[in-house]
Amino acid sequence: MPLVNLNSVLEPAFKNQYAIGAFNVINSDMLQAIIAASEKKKSPVIINIAEVHFPFCDLEIMTTAIKKAAEKAAIPVVLHLDHGLSFDTVVRAINLGFTSVMFDGSTLDYDENVKQTKEIVKMCHAAGIPVEAELGAVGGEEGGGLFGSSNPALYTNTNQAVDYVKQTNVDALAVAIGNSHGKYKGEPKLDFDRLEEIKNVTNIPLVLHGGSGIPDSDIRKAIAIGISKINFYTGMSGVAIETLKEEVKITGLNYNELPEILQKVKNNIQKVVEHQIDVFSNGKSVKY
Numbered sequence: 001m002p003l004v005n006l007n008s009v010l011e012p013a014f015k016n017q018y019a020i021g022a023f024n025v026i027n028s029d030m031l032q033a034i035i036a037a038s039e040k041k042k043s044p045v046i047i048n049i050a051e052v053h054f055p056f057c058d059l060e061i062m063t064t065a066i067k068k069a070a071e072k073a074a075i076p077v078v079l080h081l082d083h084g085l086s087f088d089t090v091v092r093a094i095n096l097g098f099t100s101v102m103f104d105g106s107t108l109d110y111d112e113n114v115k116q117t118k119e120i121v122k123m124c125h126a127a128g129i130p131v132e133a134e135l136g137a138v139g140g141e142e143g144g145g146l147f148g149s150s151n152p153a154l155y156t157n158t159n160q161a162v163d164y165v166k167q168t169n170v171d172a173l174a175v176a177i178g179n180s181h182g183k184y185k186g187e188p189k190l191d192f193d194r195l196e197e198i199k200n201v202t203n204i205p206l207v208l209h210g211g212s213g214i215p216d217s218d219i220r221k222a223i224a225i226g227i228s229k230i231n232f233y234t235g236m237s238g239v240a241i242e243t244l245k246e247e248v249k250i251t252g253l254n255y256n257e258l259p260e261i262l263q264k265v266k267n268n269i270q271k272v273v274e275h276q277i278d279v280f281s282n283g284k285s286v287k288y
C-alpha cells in the first residue's frame with residue numbers, strides 16, 4: 001500500500017497502549033530486514049532516516065526504495081524524518097515524500113525551540129504531515145554512538161511540556177527521561193514518575209528515543225504509562241557488526257562470500273526487529 005502518515009498508526013497505538021517501532025535505516029538491506037520482520041509480525045512500521053545519516057545514504061535512492069517497499073508490503077509503512085535539524089531539511093523531506101517529520105530543536109533555548117517548532121508545524125500541517133518534536137534533550141549521539149548517557153538537568157520539564165504542546169501544536173512529543181541514543185553506559189534508569197506526569201498533562205502520543213539497550217520490562221512499563229513510538233537503531237547496527245566479526249573468525253572473510261555474509265547480516269537484523277516488535281506491540285497491536 002502507499003506510504004501512510006504518522007497519525008494513522010500512532011492514534012490507535014496511543015488509545016490502546018502499545019507502541020509502534022521506528023527503525024532507522026542507512027541502506028536497503030536494513031530496510032528489507034525491517035519490512036520482512038514487520039510483515040511477519042503483521043505490524044505497522046515507521047522507517048526512520050536520521051539527518052546525521054544523510055551523508056551515508058543517497059536520499060533520493062533510499063526514499064524511492066522505501067516507497068516501493070511500502071507499496072509491496074502488506075502492512076502500513078510511515079516514512080519519517082528523524083532528528084531534522086533545520087527548516088531546509090524539513091522542506092527537503094516534504095518534497096521527497098516523507099509522511100512524517102521530527103524537528104529537533106533540543107539544542108536551542110526554550111523560546112527559540114518553541115518559535116522554530118511552531119513554524120515547522122504550520123508548514124508541515126499545511127502539507128498534511130504530522131510533526132514530532134523533542135523537549136529536553138535525549139542523551140548520546142543520534143547516529144548510535146558508544147556509551148551514551150543522559151543528563152538529568154536536561155530531562156523534559158513537565159510544566160514546559162504542557163506549554164510547549166499547547167503553543168506548538170505538535171502531534172507527538174519525544175521525551176528525555178533518562179533515555180539515551182547509542183550504547184548505554186551502564187543500565188539505563190528511566191524516570192517513570194516524570195513520564196507519567198508528562199503523559200497526564202500533555203495527552204498526546206509520547207516518543208521514546210534510544211530504544212536499544214532498554215530492558216524489555218522497562219519498555220513495557222513505559223508503554224503502559226504512555227509511550228506510543230519507540231526509536232531503535234543501535235540494536236541493529238550492533239548485530240550487524242557482531243555478525244561480521246563472527247564471519248571473520250569463521251571464514252576469514254573470503255571475498256567470494258560477500259552475498260552470503262550480507263544475507264546473514266540481514267537475517268540477524270530481521271530477528272532483532274522481530275523481537276522488538278513483539279515487545280513494542282504489547283500483545284495488542286492491530287494485526288494486518
Ligand code: 13P
Nearest residue numbers: 182209210212231233234
Ligand atoms: P538507539 O540507537 O539507541 O536505538 O536510538 C535510536 C534513536 O533514538 C534514533 O532517533
